[in-house]
Amino acid sequence: MSSESRERFASISPAEFFKRNPELVGFSNPARALYQSVRETLENSLDATDIHMILPSIKISIDRVEIEKEVYRLTVEDNGIGIPPHIVPNAFGKVLYSSKYTIRQTRGMYGLGVKAVLLYSQMYQDRPFEVQTSPKGSNRVYYFRLKIDISKNEPIIFHRSSIENPTGWHGTIITVYLVGDWLRSKQRIYEYIKRTYILSPYAEFVFRDPEGNVTYYPRVTNKLPKPPEEVKPHPYGVDIELLKYLIATLRYQYDVRGFLINEFQSIGDVTADEILKLAGLPPNKPASKLTDDEIARLVEVMKKYEKFRPPSADALSTLGEELITIGLNKVFSPELVAAETRKPKAYQGHPFIVEAGIAYGGSIQPAEFPTVLRYANKIPLVYDEKSDVIWKVVEEIDWRRYGIEENQFPLVVLVHLCSTKVPYKSAGKESIADVEEIEREIKFAIMSVARQLRLFLLEKRKQEEEKKRMLTYMKYIPELA
Amino acid sequence: MSSESRERFASISPAEFFKRNPELVGFSNPARALYQSVRETLENSLDATDIHMILPSIKISIDRVEIEKEVYRLTVEDNGIGIPPHIVPNAFGKVLYSSKYTIRQTRGMYGLGVKAVLLYSQMYQDRPFEVQTSPKGSNRVYYFRLKIDISKNEPIIFHRSSIENPTGWHGTIITVYLVGDWLRSKQRIYEYIKRTYILSPYAEFVFRDPEGNVTYYPRVTNKLPKPPEEVKPHPYGVDIELLKYLIATLRYQYDVRGFLINEFQSIGDVTADEILKLAGLPPNKPASKLTDDEIARLVEVMKKYEKFRPPSADALSTLGEELITIGLNKVFSPELVAAETRKPKAYQGHPFIVEAGIAYGGSIQPAEFPTVLRYANKIPLVYDEKSDVIWKVVEEIDWRRYGIEENQFPLVVLVHLCSTKVPYKSAGKESIADVEEIEREIKFAIMSVARQLRLFLLEKRKQEEEKKRMLTYMKYIPELA
Ligand SMILES: Nc1ncnc2c1ncn2[C@@H]1O[C@H](COP(=O)(O)OP(=O)(O)O)[C@@H](O)[C@H]1O
Ligand SMILES: Nc1ncnc2c1ncn2[C@@H]1O[C@H](COP(=O)(O)OP(=O)(O)O)[C@@H](O)[C@H]1O
Ligand SMILES: [Mg+2]
Ligand SMILES: [Mg+2]
Ligand SMILES: [Mg+2]
Numbered sequence: 001m002s003s004e005s006r007e008r009f010a011s012i013s014p015a016e017f018f019k020r021n022p023e024l025v026g027f028s029n030p031a032r033a034l035y036q037s038v039r040e041t042l043e044n045s046l047d048a049t050d051i052h053m054i055l056p057s058i059k060i061s062i063d064r065v066e067i068e069k070e071v072y073r074l075t076v077e078d079n080g081i082g083i084p085p086h087i088v089p090n091a092f093g094k095v096l097y098s099s100k101y102t103i104r105q106t107r108g109m110y111g112l113g114v115k116a117v118l119l120y121s122q123m124y125q126d127r128p129f130e131v132q133t134s135p136k137g138s139n140r141v142y143y144f145r146l147k148i149d150i151s152k153n154e155p156i157i158f159h160r161s162s163i164e165n166p167t168g169w170h171g172t173i174i175t176v177y178l179v180g181d182w183l184r185s186k187q188r189i190y191e192y193i194k195r196t197y198i199l200s201p202y203a204e205f206v207f208r209d210p211e212g213n214v215t216y217y218p219r220v221t222n223k224l225p226k227p228p229e230e231v232k233p234h235p236y237g238v239d240i241e242l243l244k245y246l247i248a249t250l251r252y253q254y255d256v257r258g259f260l261i262n263e264f265q266s267i268g269d270v271t272a273d274e275i276l277k278l279a280g281l282p283p284n285k286p287a288s289k290l291t292d293d294e295i296a297r298l299v300e301v302m303k304k305y306e307k308f309r310p311p312s313a314d315a316l317s318t319l320g321e322e323l324i325t326i327g328l329n330k331v332f333s334p335e336l337v338a339a340e341t342r343k344p345k346a347y348q349g350h351p352f353i354v355e356a357g358i359a360y361g362g363s364i365q366p367a368e369f370p371t372v373l374r375y376a377n378k379i380p381l382v383y384d385e386k387s388d389v390i391w392k393v394v395e396e397i398d399w400r401r402y403g404i405e406e407n408q409f410p411l412v413v414l415v416h417l418c419s420t421k422v423p424y425k426s427a428g429k430e431s432i433a434d435v436e437e438i439e440r441e442i443k444f445a446i447m448s449v450a451r452q453l454r455l456f457l458l459e460k461r462k463q464e465e466e467k468k469r470m471l472t473y474m475k476y477i478p479e480l481a
Numbered sequence: 482m483s484s485e486s487r488e489r490f491a492s493i494s495p496a497e498f499f500k501r502n503p504e505l506v507g508f509s510n511p512a513r514a515l516y517q518s519v520r521e522t523l524e525n526s527l528d529a530t531d532i533h534m535i536l537p538s539i540k541i542s543i544d545r546v547e548i549e550k551e552v553y554r555l556t557v558e559d560n561g562i563g564i565p566p567h568i569v570p571n572a573f574g575k576v577l578y579s580s581k582y583t584i585r586q587t588r589g590m591y592g593l594g595v596k597a598v599l600l601y602s603q604m605y606q607d608r609p610f611e612v613q614t615s616p617k618g619s620n621r622v623y624y625f626r627l628k629i630d631i632s633k634n635e636p637i638i639f640h641r642s643s644i645e646n647p648t649g650w651h652g653t654i655i656t657v658y659l660v661g662d663w664l665r666s667k668q669r670i671y672e673y674i675k676r677t678y679i680l681s682p683y684a685e686f687v688f689r690d691p692e693g694n695v696t697y698y699p700r701v702t703n704k705l706p707k708p709p710e711e712v713k714p715h716p717y718g719v720d721i722e723l724l725k726y727l728i729a730t731l732r733y734q735y736d737v738r739g740f741l742i743n744e745f746q747s748i749g750d751v752t753a754d755e756i757l758k759l760a761g762l763p764p765n766k767p768a769s770k771l772t773d774d775e776i777a778r779l780v781e782v783m784k785k786y787e788k789f790r791p792p793s794a795d796a797l798s799t800l801g802e803e804l805i806t807i808g809l810n811k812v813f814s815p816e817l818v819a820a821e822t823r824k825p826k827a828y829q830g831h832p833f834i835v836e837a838g839i840a841y842g843g844s845i846q847p848a849e850f851p852t853v854l855r856y857a858n859k860i861p862l863v864y865d866e867k868s869d870v871i872w873k874v875v876e877e878i879d880w881r882r883y884g885i886e887e888n889q890f891p892l893v894v895l896v897h898l899c900s901t902k903v904p905y906k907s908a909g910k911e912s913i914a915d916v917e918e919i920e921r922e923i924k925f926a927i928m929s930v931a932r933q934l935r936l937f938l939l940e941k942r943k944q945e946e947e948k949k950r951m952l953t954y955m956k957y958i959p960e961l962a
Contacts (some may be wrong), residue, residue: 012577126776126777151729
């Protein structure tokens with residue numbers, strides 16, 4: 001038998017793919033898996049609340065349910081919008097199924113997170129996933145137990161039922177069992193919750209850990225940030241395949257001119273005509289009749305045309321300088337807090353905004369390097385710090401220019417990137433890739449808060465000197481007297 | 482309309498997923514995309530040759546085909562085993578389709594690489610992918626032009642034909658058009674080819690770049706490393722879902738005892754009986770009749786049982802100390818080369834071997850930090866250096882202990898991880914996750930070659946001192962005479 005005939009070819013489902021490669025989604029070992037499970041479920045709960053103008057109340061608990069084997073039960077309860085019952089099976093049981101494949105800022109974006117939790121859960125223990133949900137406005141509470149059929153990428157439903165909802169409660173409670181390692185994930189989980197809390201001072205959290213410790217994170221403000229709106233694609237973000245997809249799924253029989261005007265941001269009558277002329281296309285040709293070649297030409301012109309307005313920032317939801325200040329003050333009780341929200345920018349057609357905050361002194365312990373709090377779309381990023389573009393920028397800043405003379409400084413630097421498309425380096429959402437446009441904005445944002453720090457330190461030194469002078473002066477008073 | 486009713490749910494194909502998130506597979510911008518396309522196609526060519534005992538001869542060329550737009554044509558030709566014609570459409574046109582979903586060491590493993598190239602290619606230009614192949618032993622050459630139907634994750638075939646193959650040629654030639662950025666990827670592409678060459682001195686490469694420069698990398702040896710063999714799963718690597726899958730796809734109606742003995746490594750009669758007893762299972766129960774609960778118990782016992790032989794290293798293919806030495810000498814012309822291939826170890830049931838090499842002095846330029854050459858399954862890793870466990874280990878080594886006193890040292894450290902499952906941090910295959918067992922072996926391997934460096938430096942210094950003494954002595958000779 002010749003060697004090549006031994007090659008065996010196979011196709012696998014996306015569920016099988018991520019089950020085989022759990023490290024690609026942040027599940028490389030039991031400690032990391034427990035941490036990542038908390039993350040993904042908490043992020044879903046937050047997405048189901050704040051962007052729908054609900055003040056989040058979230059309860060997380062982790063219990064150890066077996067002595068022999070390290071099996072934990074993770075329960076996360078939110079007061080969010082809930083999930084329609086006919087959607088539940090796919091939302092939890094089909095990898096690459098999501099309500100977040102739209103152009104607006106959300107924490108989730110891959111349609112993977114909670115399914116990665118289920119895949120991992122199923123690998124080393126037998127209990128199915130449980131979910132209880134009541135969509136906002138529904139008079140019933142729905143209950144499901146399910147697993148994922150990994151080779152088919154489909155939900156397997158073990159149980160479904162519903163009961164009346166007399167209290168008007170809405171939200172979702174999920175329960176998942178998994179093999180974990182609490183001792184080795186404890187610190188990261190606490191850190192993750194704390195950092196989430198810093199950036200959502202309008203939320204309250206209760207966390208009960210497997211040792212029985214209960215921590216309450218009270219709501220600090222009732223002010224919610226402006227929620228993101230869904231927007232149409234910007235022409236700079238278009239590619240041939242996206243254009244084909246948009247045309248294939250059109251609900252109206254537009255001509256190409258109508259298609260451009262109605263399905264994109266930043267294209268009005270005049271711009272549409274200019275673009276079509278540049279691409280050499282007849283304006284009244286039905287969009288669905290465009291040839292491959294014509295589509296390619298259209299994309300080329302849209303990429304190169306220089307007069308589009310920049311992508312709209314309506315799809316973004318920053319925290320804002322006020323809430324950043326509140327969050328940093330609450331958690332660090334520092335001497336100085338400064339925050340800055342930059343103007344919207346764009347990369348590859350995706351709008352983004354960078355915000356930065358700084359906290360100095362007070363109860364912050366001095367250290368050789370500032371504590372860097374990285375965030376993307378309100379998610380704290382805890383692992384893989386050194387491969388993140390935020391870290392790179394903080395490292396390159398010459399802090400002495402901002403009045404920090406000592407080698408040890410009590411400084412926290414917070415950076416938050418908001419975008420309709422965060423360029424994560426991996427689907428575990430732990431570090432942000434080096435995108436030039438983003439890097440530049442991060443630098444400007446940090447420099448701006450750092451300047452406030454410099455003024456503060458100058459002022460402080462002046463006052464200290466004055467005080468010293470005053471003391472020296474006072475010493476001489478008796479003599480003078 | 483209440484806000485929640487606006488949630489729109491959708492399911493996307495794996496092709497759509499990776500098209501939307503190209504940065505997850507290494508295609509974050511045109512420069513990176515050109516680099517990654519060279520990589521993925523070259524790695525496929527190498528997998529089609531050396532592991533089938535063919536001395537690789539590979540030609541790569543990149544041409545710029547448009548002046549207005551930066552469109553390049555990448556052509557890669559190999560003398561590998563070729564691809565059966567009925568397989569071609571899926572091999573290139575269906576994401577998550579592969580011949581490498583088996584337990585043996587290969588460069589590819591995700592079933593993604595060349596499809597990621599096509600997805601990117603289709604996004605910004607219109608020409609289809611072309612492939613020409615003749616499977617080893619076939620008397621025809623097959624020719625295809627195709628694209629991927631992204632929403633269906635299926636190939637779209639534009640053209641297929643075949644001609645006679647009178648010369649007995651076998652191999653594959655692929656041609657892909659893509660928007661790239663040669664100037665910003667040039668250095669990395671050359672680096673990548675050079676590093677590949679270091680670790681495959683039994684291959685020859687010809688590279689023609691878009692500027693018309695042709696570089697020939699001649700074969701240095703005809704010695705091929707032992708190829709990897711496909712092996713059965715090791716019980717330590719098993720999980721509930723894998724066990725279910727193995728049972729569902731069994732070709733024989735084994736009882737559970739026969740299943741264990743025939744379908745796993747390291748399980749003989751005695752071990753099978755012990756395991757079944759520990760799991761409380763009747764040995765003659767048909768494997769296909771095991772309940773979920775019984776499967777969960779079996780997995781638990783297999784994970785905990787301590788007497789299995791470690792995973793077999795037959796599935797691995799190291800380069801070996803001799804070939805590492807040849808490669809480093811050829812490329813760096815150093816004063817000293819040392820190499821070490823460690824014994825096989827395992828993590829989570831996956832066998833692995835670490836090899837390290839060191840090159841010192843000669844034509845190596847002194848630098849503040851050693852040049853680190855990272856490899857996994859013979860693939861050089863060029864990006865994301867600082868997030869790799871290999872970098873971490875090199876950084877933690879106290880080089881002064883090995884006789885390096887200066888701050889500037891002319892040193893190259895090469896580390897090669899071979900495994901049936903390399904724990905990459907992302908599907909772009911650029912950095913290796915921190916797995917404790919792997920980290921430890923990397924450390925031992927480097928320490929071992931570093932000790933040879935120390936002896937060499939000691940000897941060198943002794944000789945230098947002797948020479949000095951001799952010179953001093955010589956100075957006095959006339960006086961003595
Ligand atoms: N707690 C929750 N409340 C409301 N909807 C949820 C909740 N958890 C998950 N979902 C729904 O399930 C979908 C899939 O979630 P997930 O797999 O984490 O992917 P993603 O968050 O990236 O969309 C979400 O898009 C959302 O519509
Ligand atoms: N040059 C080649 N020669 C032979 N087979 C190839 C070649 N390129 C691709 N293939 C086949 O196509 C399959 C898919 O390739 P790819 O998408 O890169 O994924 P992977 O390399 O991870 O399997 C490979 O598993 C291999 O069987
Ligand atoms: Mg999610
Ligand atoms: Mg990474
Ligand atoms: Mg490949």
